[in-house]
Amino acid sequence: MSAKAIKVRMNNSTLLEQPNKEVKISVRNLDLFYGEKQALYSISLDIHENEVTALIGPSGCGKSTFLRTLNRMNDLIDGVKINGKIMIDQEDIYKTTDVIKLRTKVGMVFQKANLFPMSIYDNVAYGPRMQGIKNKKKLNEIVENSLRGAAIWDEVKDRLKASALGLSGGQQQRICIARAIAMKPDIILMDEPTSALDPISTLKVEELIENMKKDYTIVIVTHNMQQAARISDKTAFFLSGEVIEYDETSKIFSMPSDQRTEDYITGRFG
Numbered sequence: 001m002s003a004k005a006i007k008v009r010m011n012n013s014t015l016l017e018q019p020n021k022e023v024k025i026s027v028r029n030l031d032l033f034y035g036e037k038q039a040l041y042s043i044s045l046d047i048h049e050n051e052v053t054a055l056i057g058p059s060g061c062g063k064s065t066f067l068r069t070l071n072r073m074n075d076l077i078d079g080v081k082i083n084g085k086i087m088i089d090q091e092d093i094y095k096t097t098d099v100i101k102l103r104t105k106v107g108m109v110f111q112k113a114n115l116f117p118m119s120i121y122d123n124v125a126y127g128p129r130m131q132g133i134k135n136k137k138k139l140n141e142i143v144e145n146s147l148r149g150a151a152i153w154d155e156v157k158d159r160l161k162a163s164a165l166g167l168s169g170g171q172q173q174r175i176c177i178a179r180a181i182a183m184k185p186d187i188i189l190m191d192e193p194t195s196a197l198d199p200i201s202t203l204k205v206e207e208l209i210e211n212m213k214k215d216y217t218i219v220i221v222t223h224n225m226q227q228a229a230r231i232s233d234k235t236a237f238f239l240s241g242e243v244i245e246y247d248e249t250s251k252i253f254s255m256p257s258d259q260r261t262e263d264y265i266t267g268r269f270g
């Protein structure tokens with residue numbers, strides 16, 4: 001942790017104040033209910049720009065639910081109620097009604113590659129076309145830049161018109177990342193993006209994530225502790241809907257403050 005970092009305890013969550021880093025996402029006292037059932041309890045944390053923030057914790061602890069609050073994906077689920085505040089670039093995202101704009105700014109990559117049954121090119125061009133971009137040259141440029149950004153251009157440049165579904169799982173996941181990049185987001189949310197991939201594809205996606213953080217703020221849910229340790233700057237440990245500990249990843253994995261964090265990362269439960 002930087003010498004200047006100050007820790008402040010607030011409502012069960014740990015806030016990290018880092019004066020030299022821009023706060024991209026600021027979450028305060030966030031509660032979420034699925035109907036009567038509360039899934040998130042008073043979460044407060046800051047996510048910093050151009051960093052990778054990992055969300056870890058046992059199954060059902062609320063990691064994906066929390067991730068989905070950051071681009072209002074939970075709005076699509078009936079009976080969800082949210083209290084508290086999430087600011088992105090100082091804007092309260094639950095007060096801003098332009099959800100489409102929010103989801104452009106905050107892209108998402110899911111656990112399983114969810115490509116459309118169309119060509120590689122059309123998958124990546126889909127979002128920009130939906131935004132009204134028709135110019136062929138412009139679209140070509142976006143597709144190429146996005147595929148380069150997702151470190152898959154060299155592998156697919158000669159078969160852009162082939163079906164995206166013919167690619168390997170790892171390639172498909174990188175096309176999903178290219179598809180997210182094509183929307184020019186600031187933030188990319190990733191929900192266990194490598195859990196369906198073999199070790200080599202996982203490594204490629206991890207390398208990609210590390211390289212991407214210079215351009216994006218990345219929040220990733222992972223069950224893979226080594227992955228969190230390898231690629232993230234900060235880690236939040238969730239348990240039963242609460243953030244138990246949030247800190248520099250190196251600190252979480254070498255000297256956690258809370259016994260429950262230690263028990264989890266040493267494999268004693270979960």
Ligand SMILES: Nc1ncnc2c1ncn2[C@@H]1O[C@H](COP(=O)(O)OP(=O)(O)OP(=O)(O)O)[C@@H](O)[C@H]1O
Pocket residue numbers: 034037039057058059060061062063064065066077
């Ligand atoms: N659509 C939903 N409706 C009702 N309850 C839900 C819904 N989605 C999740 N939950 C509940 O909210 C809690 C948190 O689930 P969530 O999927 O966020 O956990 P998670 O930590 O991401 O789990 P996993 O690691 O298994 O994906 C769980 O008890 C889950 O059953």
